[in-house]
Amino acid sequence: MAAVAATAATKGNGGGSGRAGAGEGGGTRKKKGPGPVATAYLVIYNVVMTAGWLVIAVGLVRAYLAKGSYHSLYYSIEKPLKFFQTGALLEILHCAIGIVPSSVVLTSFQVMSRVFLIWAVTHSVKEVQSEDSVLLFVIAWTITEIIRYSFYTFSLLNHLPYIIKWARYTLFIVLYPMGVTGELLTIYAALPFVRQAGLYSISLPNKYNFSFDYYTFLILVMISYIPLFPQLYFHMIHQRRKVLSHTEEHKKFD
Amino acid sequence: MARLPADGAGAVCPGPTASSAVEILDAKTREKLCFLDKVEPQATIAEIKTLFTKTHPQWYPARQSLRLDPKGKSLKDEDVLQKLPVGTTATLFFRDLGAQISWVTVFLTEYAGPLFIYLLFYFRVPFIYGHKYDFTSSRHTVVHLACLCHSFHYVKRLLETLFVHRFSHGTMPLRNIFKNCTYYWGFAAWMAYYINHPLYTPPTYGSQQVKLALTIFVICQLGNFSIHMALRDLRPAGSKTRKIPYPTKNPFTWLFLLVSCPNYTYEVGSWIGFAIMTQCVPVALFSLVGFTQMTIWAKGKHRSYLREFRDYPPLRMPIIPFLL
Numbered sequence: 001m002a003a004v005a006a007t008a009a010t011k012g013n014g015g016g017s018g019r020a021g022a023g024e025g026g027g028t029r030k031k032k033g034p035g036p037v038a039t040a041y042l043v044i045y046n047v048v049m050t051a052g053w054l055v056i057a058v059g060l061v062r063a064y065l066a067k068g069s070y071h072s073l074y075y076s077i078e079k080p081l082k083f084f085q086t087g088a089l090l091e092i093l094h095c096a097i098g099i100v101p102s103s104v105v106l107t108s109f110q111v112m113s114r115v116f117l118i119w120a121v122t123h124s125v126k127e128v129q130s131e132d133s134v135l136l137f138v139i140a141w142t143i144t145e146i147i148r149y150s151f152y153t154f155s156l157l158n159h160l161p162y163i164i165k166w167a168r169y170t171l172f173i174v175l176y177p178m179g180v181t182g183e184l185l186t187i188y189a190a191l192p193f194v195r196q197a198g199l200y201s202i203s204l205p206n207k208y209n210f211s212f213d214y215y216t217f218l219i220l221v222m223i224s225y226i227p228l229f230p231q232l233y234f235h236m237i238h239q240r241r242k243v244l245s246h247t248e249e250h251k252k253f254d
Numbered sequence: 255m256a257r258l259p260a261d262g263a264g265a266v267c268p269g270p271t272a273s274s275a276v277e278i279l280d281a282k283t284r285e286k287l288c289f290l291d292k293v294e295p296q297a298t299i300a301e302i303k304t305l306f307t308k309t310h311p312q313w314y315p316a317r318q319s320l321r322l323d324p325k326g327k328s329l330k331d332e333d334v335l336q337k338l339p340v341g342t343t344a345t346l347f348f349r350d351l352g353a354q355i356s357w358v359t360v361f362l363t364e365y366a367g368p369l370f371i372y373l374l375f376y377f378r379v380p381f382i383y384g385h386k387y388d389f390t391s392s393r394h395t396v397v398h399l400a401c402l403c404h405s406f407h408y409v410k411r412l413l414e415t416l417f418v419h420r421f422s423h424g425t426m427p428l429r430n431i432f433k434n435c436t437y438y439w440g441f442a443a444w445m446a447y448y449i450n451h452p453l454y455t456p457p458t459y460g461s462q463q464v465k466l467a468l469t470i471f472v473i474c475q476l477g478n479f480s481i482h483m484a485l486r487d488l489r490p491a492g493s494k495t496r497k498i499p500y501p502t503k504n505p506f507t508w509l510f511l512l513v514s515c516p517n518y519t520y521e522v523g524s525w526i527g528f529a530i531m532t533q534c535v536p537v538a539l540f541s542l543v544g545f546t547q548m549t550i551w552a553k554g555k556h557r558s559y560l561r562e563f564r565d566y567p568p569l570r571m572p573i574i575p576f577l578l
Contacts, residue, residue: 211448
């Protein structure tokens with residue numbers, strides 16, 4: 001669910017891919033791009049986010065070199081990871097106010113699922129933070145996000161290098177299953193601790209007449225990956241075919 | 255949805271004697287499905303649909319959507335061929351809307367479910383709350399009152415569907431019934447589970463809270479019913495005319511002065527009353543989701559009133575007076 005997140009938002013999350021992913025709908029539904037102020041803001045936002053995820057990437061590499069081991073690297077990048085992943089919530093706002101032409105519902109779902117994994121699972125269940133599965137999705141997210149945010153930045157500036165476009169529509173083939181694996185293993189590892197501590201759970205009787213079992217909820221979340229993962233993965237494969245083949249045709253004409 | 259193989263293509267449909275010709279193409283494949291060579295210029299879309307059904311019996315009229323543009327809006331049944339911007343041979347594009355089901359059937363299934371499901375929880379049938387609670391009764395008065403209100407609400411809706419509502423659109427897609435029933439039945443079960451739970455906690459402010467909630471609930475139920483009656487009187491049986499609804503002698507309808515869809519305002523009010531009465535979070539959530547959906551509908555209706563009537567009262571808002 002979460003790793004899909006960013007990658008699946010192919011329909012112009014940065015306003016740019018409307019242009020970059022050109023040819024969709026043959027121009028019949030071409031929307032106006034954001035105004036100059038909005039564009040400037042979006043460029044800044046995407047540059048900051050690219051930089052933020054680069055900081056995380058560098059942090060991971062440095063910590064690895066210093067430690068000589070890849071275990072527990074999470075602690076070395078915990079703060080920027082939380083900060084920049086939470087910052088992705090602004091993307092929902094961008095869609096809501098219309099400066100980015102993606103669906104608010106889809107974007108919310110994608111961003112929230114990641115924020116959920118960062119705060120409600122990894123942050124809340126200290127015991128899983130040292131698991132290697134955390135590193136698995138953190139690496140997948142980091143690479144994905146660096147490419148995705150730079151893709152938006154370049155698209156907004158109308159100078160999208162082919163390599164970025166190619167990377168955005170290619171690396172997900174590996175990164176996406178990798179991220180999903182990391183996420184699922186992390187949630188799975190959190191289950192016994194959640195149950196033991198009764199984390200975020202409410203039981204009857206209480207004056208709100210409501211009960212909630214976070215343990216069951218997490219299991220349902222894991223099950224929800226079964227229908228969602230293939231759907232989004234093949235959607236991306238389809239997008240890849242559409243976007244990359246289109247560009248190659250154009251190259252011939254150039 | 256099963257799509258007809260090419261055997262129907264190019265078939266000449268029997269048409270009445272007169273001038274215009276109509277060809278019907280599949281909106282997706284552009285395949286020619288039917289050619290009506292003699293259609294009266296005064297023919298309506300409804301009549302063309304009937305003619306089309308003769309060669310393609312699997313697409314009964316309610317299933318058909320005919321448009322001038324493959325991706326454009328569906329033509330209305332009342333549209334007359336002559337008045338459409340087409341030449342002597344009109345090209346219409348056909349889309350299959352899928353299996354249809356009548357509104358009445360949908361409403362009845364939607365509403366009978368919650369009525370029945372709620373009672374299962376109320377009577378604590380086995381396999382819900384544990385064996386020792388089977389067929390026991392709650393010691394809290396409010397639980398019995400809530401059951402009465404809930405049942406009354408859905409019985410009222412069922413009776414209104416049968417005897418009050420006049421549907422301007424006869425059918426809806428079959429798949430809607432699955433979606434709507436999941437929503438209504440699921441929420442009913444979820445709410446009923448907590449309200450009738452042996453560990454239910456009665457309202458914090460006791461009978462005062464319950465009395466206030468009951469008052470809100472009853473007023474809103476009466477209001478909702480009054481609006482449904484007013485809307486019924488607005489539309490003569492069998493017609494599809496649309497008029498601006500105005501307040502009548504019944505004070506409950508005076509809300510029409512301020513909102514376009516007071517039936518929704520009252521409906522939301524009823525659920526807020528029910529939420530206060532039961533002091534149950536799932537009921538509050540149901541009210542919130544219902545409010546969101548009804549606001550969307552009310553905005554749509556409000557917009558169409560504004561489009562249709564130039565003299566539409568400017569003070570009116572879609573669902574909440576002065577606000578929304």
